[in-house]
Every structure is written in structure tokens, then in C-alpha cells.
Amino acid sequence: MITEIKVSGRGGLGAVTGAEILAKAAFLSNNFKDVTSFPTFGTERRGAPVHAFTRVSTNSPIYTRQQIYNPDILVVIDETILTEDLIKSIKPNGTFVLNTDKCAQEIVDLYNIPDDKTVVVSNITHECFKHKLVVGGVPMVNTPSIALLTKVLKGVELTHIKEAIVESLGESKSALNIKVAEIAIENIDIREGKKIGGTV
Amino acid sequence: MEDKDYPNAHKKILASIQYPQIGEAGKTGTWRTMRPLIHEDKCIVVKTGTHNCHLCWLYCPEGVVSRTIPPTIDYDYCKGCGICANECPHDAIERMEEGGAKACPA
Amino acid sequence: MPRVMLLKGNHAAAYACKSARVGVVAAYPITPQSPVVEKISEFVESGELPGTQFVKVESEQSAITAVIAASATGSRVFTASSANGLMYMFELLPWAAGTRLPIVLCIATRAVAAPWSVWTDHTDAFMTRDCGWITFFSENNQEIYDTVLMAYRVAEDPSVYLPAFSAYDGYILSHTQMPVQVEDIEVVDQFLPPLKHHINLTDFDNVKGVGPVTLPHPPDRHEFGHAPGYFEYKFAIQRSLERSLPEIKKVHKEFCEIFGRSYGNGIYKTYRMEDAEVAIFAVMSVASESRLAVDYLREQGVKAGLVSLKVFRPFPIEDLRKAFKNVSNVVVFDREIGYGYEGVLSYELKAALYKSSTQPDIKGYIVGLGGRDITYQQIAKGVKDALAMESVNENLIETDYIGLELDKLEFLKREGGY
Numbered sequence: 001m002i003t004e005i006k007v008s009g010r011g012g013l014g015a016v017t018g019a020e021i022l023a024k025a026a027f028l029s030n031n032f033k034d035v036t037s038f039p040t041f042g043t044e045r046r047g048a049p050v051h052a053f054t055r056v057s058t059n060s061p062i063y064t065r066q067q068i069y070n071p072d073i074l075v076v077i078d079e080t081i082l083t084e085d086l087i088k089s090i091k092p093n094g095t096f097v098l099n100t101d102k103c104a105q106e107i108v109d110l111y112n113i114p115d116d117k118t119v120v121v122s123n124i125t126h127e128c129f130k131h132k133l134v135v136g137g138v139p140m141v142n143t144p145s146i147a148l149l150t151k152v153l154k155g156v157e158l159t160h161i162k163e164a165i166v167e168s169l170g171e172s173k174s175a176l177n178i179k180v181a182e183i184a185i186e187n188i189d190i191r192e193g194k195k196i197g198g199t200v
Numbered sequence: 201m202e203d204k205d206y207p208n209a210h211k212k213i214l215a216s217i218q219y220p221q222i223g224e225a226g227k228t229g230t231w232r233t234m235r236p237l238i239h240e241d242k243c244i245v246v247k248t249g250t251h252n253c254h255l256c257w258l259y260c261p262e263g264v265v266s267r268t269i270p271p272t273i274d275y276d277y278c279k280g281c282g283i284c285a286n287e288c289p290h291d292a293i294e295r296m297e298e299g300g301a302k303a304c305p306a
Numbered sequence: 307m308p309r310v311m312l313l314k315g316n317h318a319a320a321y322a323c324k325s326a327r328v329g330v331v332a333a334y335p336i337t338p339q340s341p342v343v344e345k346i347s348e349f350v351e352s353g354e355l356p357g358t359q360f361v362k363v364e365s366e367q368s369a370i371t372a373v374i375a376a377s378a379t380g381s382r383v384f385t386a387s388s389a390n391g392l393m394y395m396f397e398l399l400p401w402a403a404g405t406r407l408p409i410v411l412c413i414a415t416r417a418v419a420a421p422w423s424v425w426t427d428h429t430d431a432f433m434t435r436d437c438g439w440i441t442f443f444s445e446n447n448q449e450i451y452d453t454v455l456m457a458y459r460v461a462e463d464p465s466v467y468l469p470a471f472s473a474y475d476g477y478i479l480s481h482t483q484m485p486v487q488v489e490d491i492e493v494v495d496q497f498l499p500p501l502k503h504h505i506n507l508t509d510f511d512n513v514k515g516v517g518p519v520t521l522p523h524p525p526d527r528h529e530f531g532h533a534p535g536y537f538e539y540k541f542a543i544q545r546s547l548e549r550s551l552p553e554i555k556k557v558h559k560e561f562c563e564i565f566g567r568s569y570g571n572g573i574y575k576t577y578r579m580e581d582a583e584v585a586i587f588a589v590m591s592v593a594s595e596s597r598l599a600v601d602y603l604r605e606q607g608v609k610a611g612l613v614s615l616k617v618f619r620p621f622p623i624e625d626l627r628k629a630f631k632n633v634s635n636v637v638v639f640d641r642e643i644g645y646g647y648e649g650v651l652s653y654e655l656k657a658a659l660y661k662s663s664t665q666p667d668i669k670g671y672i673v674g675l676g677g678r679d680i681t682y683q684q685i686a687k688g689v690k691d692a693l694a695m696e697s698v699n700e701n702l703i704e705t706d707y708i709g710l711e712l713d714k715l716e717f718l719k720r721e722g723g724y
């Protein structure tokens with residue numbers, strides 16, 4: 001089975017690196033037969049909406065090369081890019097992971113999120129500023145956001161995410177990233193979705 | 201076939217040219233994570249009432265700071281780069297976190 | 307021990323250069339090729355590639371000139387480019403083939419300007435068609451790594467001695483991470499022994515000029531007899547290219563035996579072609595996506611299959627005749643245009659099947675130019691539309707497109723242009 005994950009953010013916040021770290025964690029876990037990870041290839045602009053994609057497959061090689069239009073898991077690392085279409089794009093029974101200062105029920109009410117979606121939130125931007133996980137004035141919300149997926153993506157554990165962070169960012173930078181990631185998971189707020197029938 | 205519906209399309213799609221316009225990349229103010237705020241009590245332009253500084257206007261790469269007294273920022277298109285705050289010789293521009301922290305009920 | 311790593315396509319190519327122990331690398335950065343040479347320069351800087359010279363140049367034209375010169379001295383060389391950078395190399399590409407230098411050049415494909423586009427399509431790779439080079443295509447990152455190694459082996463074979471392109475989709479492969487097995491360098495050494503060069507400029511006892519002026523007829527060189535004329539040199543390139551197909555298959559077979567990975571017969575790959583009635587013909591990312599289209603079509607009762615071309619030059623006529631022997635329809639998806647005619651793959655296939663005993667109907671589509679996404683659903687729809695056409699021949703007159711968005715252009719519906 002292929003699980004499709006879309007990570008949305010803004011140029012400079014690390015959505016692409018986040019998707020890559022997720023792919024690496026899945027790869028290191030040995031729980032998946034194939035993984036791919038790629039960005040939406042724009043002319044890179046700091047602050048512009050950026051989408052990055054990761055596919056993980058438990059049983060077959062991944063042949064598809066198209067972008068992910070309807071993700072199983074949508075990770076939004078910057079609430080300001082949220083649009084109605086983005087939320088609607090999540091597959092039935094899918095999961096919506098958001099970095100926000102609001103709690104899960106508030107998000108459900110604010111954006112009219114259907115009952116079948118699991119909503120996972122944590123206030124990562126605030127923790128980044130608090131713990132100085134900031135580069136050039138920009139909070140590095142990517143690694144903590146990806147760490148939230150350990151709660152919803154079967155097969156990827158926090159140890160794999162940590163290992164992938166160390167491999168991608170090096171020893172020196174990864175300590176703070178891992179610390180904020182752990183805090184983000186502690187502060188997590190989840191609204192479980194009610195499963196609906198039919199094909200997923 | 202869509203191309204059959206537009207028999208003259210090839211006569212109208214000619215040289216690759218574009219016309220400049222405000223907001224071509226959308227409301228780029230939404231790209232901002234840090235909001236610049238001008239403190240008029242510290243701003244030399246406001247204090248002296250003359251166009252004697254305006255470095256914020258001069259250095260803004262997006263042209264969203266006005267050359268007025270007091271200077272104003274067009275938040276629809278300000279990307280929050282912070283160059284104005286960095287250039288201001290009187291530290292009159294403060295960068296604020298957009299949004300802010302709020303505890304979640306368990 | 308071979309090591310499986312999560313690599314982007316560009317980095318897979320760089321690791322292949324490392325495994326191949328390249329001697330000289332010169333390249334100029336262009337999106338989306340840049341990470342190939344960035345990675346190689348990292349290897350050189352960190353001492354992981356002790357025998358490699360990295361030549362910094364000010365343009366693509368200088369890059370290809372530097373590797374041509376280095377190759378003529380007997381070194382294994384590498385360069386890479388994309389789109390307009392490749393166009394800037396163009397004058398030197400026939401020089402490399404004409405001098406019979408076993409250069410390997412990676413193309414991270416990108417749309418050619420104008421208008422500017424940094425996104426992918428296959429135009430640049432297909433534009434290099436008539437330069438006398440061998441052209442390989444890859445569908446995934448493992449194949450990129452493997453193809454670079456095979457390309458050196460083929461290019462350096464004494465019966466071939468020709469430069470080779472190894473093309474792969476910009477971004478879709480070049481910037482996508484996939485698991486790639488990087489082989490032990492000692493094992494690669496067995497597969498790819500050091501280059502034995504035919505020119506060897508460093509042999510100072512036998513001074514020679516490379517790339518001389520030739521005449522319309524073989525000139526009399528007195529004590530040396532008659533030297534070949536221009537025509538004879540070009541004949542030799544063409545004959546060597548034609549005869550390189552068995553060599554490519556042989557190298558591929560040996561590669562399978564050593565490393566355990568295979569790509570069809572080394573010339574083309576097939577997917578569910580055993581009982582197929584309609585075949586999709588495509589390359590690179592479009593071929594990979596088509597695998598899903600085949601499954602999708604079969605779920606709907608269409609007996610579809612895929613032929614994914616791996617070697618585009620020399621064009622494998624006999625192989626393709628065999629591949630399409632049992633199908634009644636072929637649908638070709640070109641991510642480029644042979645301007646003024648149709649998609650290049652489409653018309654080349656038509657020519658290859660000319661007067662063959664079993665000639666299927668061939669329908670070509672243009673897809674995904676300038677990075678527009680192409681999905682398996684669109685490919686499947688294209689196949690079904692082609693099958694629904696009463697006579698394919700009637701639709702040959704005008705090229706058909708999938709994914710055009712003319713509907714979005716308001717100015718088409720009113721007076722005046724944009």
C-alpha cells in the first residue's frame with residue numbers, strides 16, 4: 001500500500017527538507033519497500049508557498065512520477081497558506097497535521113473539517129522562537145512538524161525521525177531540532193476522525 | 201480535443217511577453233512570519249517633520265514603504281524580510297511575531 | 307559491501323562517477339543539473355576522489371571543450387548539463403563524436419527557451435539526436451547510477467569509441483530521492499577496467515594532430531598511403547553506432563551477472579507485453595507513469611502493455627519490430643516536439659516499422675511540455691481515445707495534445723491578443 005504525504009509551507013521554512021527527512025526516516029525504518037520524496041520544483045522564493053511530497057510504499061515499487069493531488073496525510077507547517085482547496089484535497093479518512101496556535105477542535109470549527117479527517121495540531125512556531133530554533137529570523141518548523149507524523153504514520157517511529165535528522169542536518173544542528181520535535185509531540189492535540197466506508 | 205475548440209489560438213498566442221502589474225505573485229503579504237511595526241515616537245521623519253531619512257523607503261526591496269510623513273507599510277505585499285528594521289538608524293521599526301502563542305486545553 | 311542510500315537522481319549520477327573513478331570533470335552549473343557537479347566537487351574537496359581533477363570553467367562551451375581535451379589525453383571524463391547549457395555545448399558535441407572520444411555526459415532534461423522554463427521536458431535530450439552520440443534514458447535513480455557505469459563500458463569499447471549521453475528527467479528524477487544501491491568500487495573496477503585509449507596524446511614519440519582538415523576525397527599522404535576523407539570518417543561513425551547495439555546488450559548482460567539488476571534487454575524494457583493488444587511507447591518519467599496506466603487500463607478490460615525505450619541512439623529498429631510484433635495499436639507519448647512534424651519518438655517509430663510485415667496503427671500525443679504534470683489517468687485516456695478513433699490515419703494530419711489548458715486563457719475568447 002502506498003501512503004501519500006504532502007508537506008506544505010513557505011520557502012525558507014523547510015518543507016522540502018522536512019519531506020526529505022520523513023522519506024529518510026521511512027527508509028531507515030526498514031518498514032517500507034520503496035520511498036520517494038520530491039519538491040514542487042518552483043523557482044525557489046523565500047516566503048512563497050512551497051509544497052513537497054513523500055510517498056512510502058509497504059509492498060510494491062513506486063512507479064508514479066506525478067505530483068500528489070490528494071494526499072493521505074497533509075502536513076501544513078505554516079497556517080497562513082491554508083486554503084479551502086488544500087483542506088478539501090485530503091483523501092477520505094485522511095489526516096491533517098497543522099502547526100498552529102489553536103487547538104484541534106478550534107481548527108475543525110474554523111475550517112469546517114469533515115468528521116472523517118483526523119486533525120493533529122501543535123504550536124510549533126511558538127516553541128521554535130522560545131527555544132531559538134531560528135535561522136535568519138525564520139522559525140525552523142519543519143523537523144518538529146514531521147515528528148508529529150510518528151503519531152499517525154504506522155511504521156515511522158521517533159527514533160527513525162531522530163536518526164534521519166542527524167543524518168540530514170549533522171550532529172551539531174540536530175540536537176535542538178530533536179529537542180523541539182519532542183516538545184512538539186508533548187504539546188500535541190488530536191481530534192480522531194470517524195472512519196467512513198467506501199474506498200480510501 | 202481542446203485545441204480543436206480554439207481554431208485561432210495559434211494566431212493569438214504570440215511572443216512570450218508579460219505586462220508588469222501590482223501583486224503579480226498574489227498577496228505576498230501572506231508570506232510574512234514577522235511583521236514590521238513603525239514606532240512613530242522614535243521615527244526621525246515623524247519627529248522632525250521633514251523627508252530627511254526615509255532609509256526604510258529607500259531600502260525596501262518590495263517598494264511597500266511609503267515616502268510619507270509618517271511612513272506607512274503596505275501589509276498586503278510586505279513579505280516581512282526585516283530589511284527596513286535592520287536599516288533604521290533609530291531602531292524605530294520593531295519586528296513582531298505574526299499570530300502568537302496560545303495554550304491548548306488538554 | 308554495497309550500500310543502499312537514499313539519493314536524488316543527480317547524486318546517483320555523481321556516485322556513479324565516483325564508482326567509475328573518473329579522471330577529469332568539468333561542468334558549468336545550470337538548473338536542474340547543478341547538484342551533479344556540486345556533489346562531485348564535494349567528493350574531490352573531501353579527498354574521496356583522490357585521482358580526479360575538477361576543472362572550474364566559465365561556461366558550458368568551455369566545460370565540454372575541457373573534457374574533450376582531457377579525453378584526448380586518455381582520461382575518463384565526465385560532464386553534465388541541461389537545456390540552454392547543453393545548447394551552448396552544441397558545436398562541440400559533433401567534435402567529440404568525430405574524434406571518437408568516450409565521454410559520458412548526463413542530461414538532466416529541461417525545457418528549452420524561449421520562453422524561459424526551468425521545468426522538465428525532453429526537448430533538450432532529443433535535440434542532440436544527430437550528433438553521433440549514443441543516447442541512454444533512465445526511469446529511476448538506480449537506473450541512472452547503473453546507466454552511467456554501462457555508458458562508460460560501451461563508450462570505451464574498442465569497437466565503439468563514441469561519446470554517450472545518459473539522460474534523465476530534470477526534477478522528476480534529478481531532485482527526487484529514491485533508494486539507490488551504490489556498489490563496491492572494487493567490483494565496479496572488474497566491470498569497468500581502466501580506459502585504454504586509441505589516441506593517447508601523451509605518447510610523444512608519435513606526434514599527431516587531432517581533428518585535422520579533411521578533403522572531399524581521400525588525400526594521398528605519400529609514405530602513409532591514402533588517409534580517409536570526411537565521408538569515410540562519417541561513414542565509420544554511422545557504422546560503429548549501428549553495430550554498437552549488440553555491444554550494448556553484451557555489456558548489459560554482463561552488468562546483470564555482476565550486479566543482479568537488469569533493464570529489459572539493455573535496449574528497451576517491457577511491462578505486461580506478453581498478451582498485450584495495444585502498446586504504450588514512451589521514455590523516462592512518462593514510461594514510468596505509463597506502468598500505472600497499463601494496470602489501470604487492464605482493470606478496465608483494455609489489454610495494454612508498455613515498451614520503454616532505453617537506447618534512443620542508435621535507434622534499435624530490429625528490436626522494436628520484435629517488440630511490437632503482436633500488437634495492433636501503438637500509442638506514443640512524446641514529452642517533446644520535433645517542430646514542424648510531430649513527436650520525435652512517434653515519427654521515428656513509424657519509420658522503424660515501415661514495411662515490416664506486421665505494422666500496427668501508431669498514434670502520437672504530445673504531453674507535459676515545460677514541466678506540466680502528466681498523470682497515468684491522462685495516459686490511459688489518451689490510449690482509449692486513440693483506440694476509439696475510426697481510422698488513425700485520418701488523425702495523422704494534425705498533432706494531438708494531452709494537458710493543454712487553452713480554456714484558461716480568457717483572451718482567446720475575446721478580440722485581440724495577450
